[in-house]
């Protein structure tokens with residue numbers, strides 16, 4: 001009988017959560033294996049979610065910039081038919097980025113001497129993992145600790161037939177091989193809003209059906225209002241507080257009947273009704289590891305499950321369901337195993353990046369939260385249309401809001417909407433996360449920024465805020 005392989009840490013899943021965990025433990029000189037059920041590493045993040053959707057978005061934007069810049073008009077006018085780039089053409093470009101990303105991340109494992117084992121993992125007991133390799137083959141391996149980062153998948157509401165070729169979720173939309181003119185998107189969370197922007201940018205008629213009263217309610221109200229305004233201004237039809245009753249599909253179209261009695265007609269339907277954790281058949285029942293109705297595993301602030309040597313990170317534990325957060329959670333969980341006093345503060349103040357058009361990013365408290373907590377705050381605001389850089393690029397839609405304490409001038413929240421918002425937020429993040437008096441609005445008025453840049457918005461917003469309290 002061959003001896004079982006044995007590791008200090010076994011990580012299940014090779015998305016950002018698994019990679020963060022594996023790299024951290026490897027840096028601490030621990031023996032680490034990553035088990036991945038797919039033939040290629042990288043997780044949903046690289047293959048079906050972040051990377052393909054951001055590549056799609058970028059390519060669609062390039063096209064719009066090219067078509068709308070007056071300088072290029074004479075070039076474009078004779079080529080307009082060739083410029084009708086198809087969804088499938090753009091996806092081909094995404095495949096190129098995906099393969100580069102897989103190669104890059106594979107090299108991280110090799111360089112850090114992390115063994116990658118392909119197969120489907122499940123727990124036999126708290127220290128034994130069975131890897132099912134298919135064709136009746138399996139291998140049992142031993143581990144002192146196990147970190148699960150098995151991710152999530154699109155939630156499928158009952159009553160919608162996802163086998164129909166006109167009905168998609170955020171995974172299958174990447175296989176779209178017809179060219180729709182009209183698209184219904186059901187669900188106005190991050191994924192629904194991002195795909196609304198992508199399809200609209202590509203010139204499709206989009207109906208966004210939301211079963212809540214506003215888009216992405218976890219964001220600052222003013223930012224959400226601005227997004228709704230701009231989507232509508234671009235021609236997107238948004239319906240709030242609507243629930244589907246029935247979906248009928250024929251050879252020509254999809255008809256979504258809403259409980260309110262309305263009917264929505266389109267060429268395709270994309271359902272974006274949230275996610276569900278991949279927590280089945282992992283052997284969790286044997287160890288009484290708890291999870292909620294959406295399959296998200298319950299963990300403490302160190303990402304430990306109810307079994308102390310088993311951790312869970314990333315999409316498997318739910319909100320914020322972001323690759324950026326998954327990576328840091330994995331990194332922190334591995335650190336906590338070997339350095340139990342490690343500070344997890346950085347995880348609580350992670351920014352949110354949402355790649356709608358215009359894009360959104362935020363960190364810290366919203367106005368609603370500060371009001372509810374009765375914290376005396378003030379707002380400093382900069383409108384992008386007044387910035388030289390915005391005028392040069394022609395992308396004038398947007399704003400930066402700095403929320404700060406009226407008395408101490410401590411920065412409490414940064415909310416940004418518009419071109420490069422997901423980059424711009426990091427400047428504010430750096431100051432906001434400083435300890436003590438270094439976190440102060442005056443930083444932005446007493447520091448020289450390059451000119452012309454979008455970063456100038458911080459100086460403008462800080463001056464605006466200071467005017468309101470002096």
Ligand SMILES: Cc1cc2nc3c(=O)[nH]c(=O)nc-3n(C[C@H](O)[C@H](O)[C@H](O)COP(=O)(O)OP(=O)(O)OC[C@H]3O[C@@H](n4cnc5c(N)ncnc54)[C@H](O)[C@@H]3O)c2cc1C
Nearest residue numbers: 013015016017037043044045121151314315321322323324
């Ligand atoms: C359309 C879309 C766009 C997104 N855009 C962004 C974005 O712009 N920015 C951002 O930060 N986030 C974005 N996200 C979210 C991001 O993709 C996820 O938060 C991230 O992938 C979660 O990482 P993870 O490591 O937890 O899981 P995943 O990336 O899902 O990886 C899980 C891995 O575990 C493997 N696995 C599962 N079960 C087993 C098993 N039993 N044995 C072995 N292997 C197993 C899977 O094969 C997979 O490789 C987006 C998501 C979607 C759907």
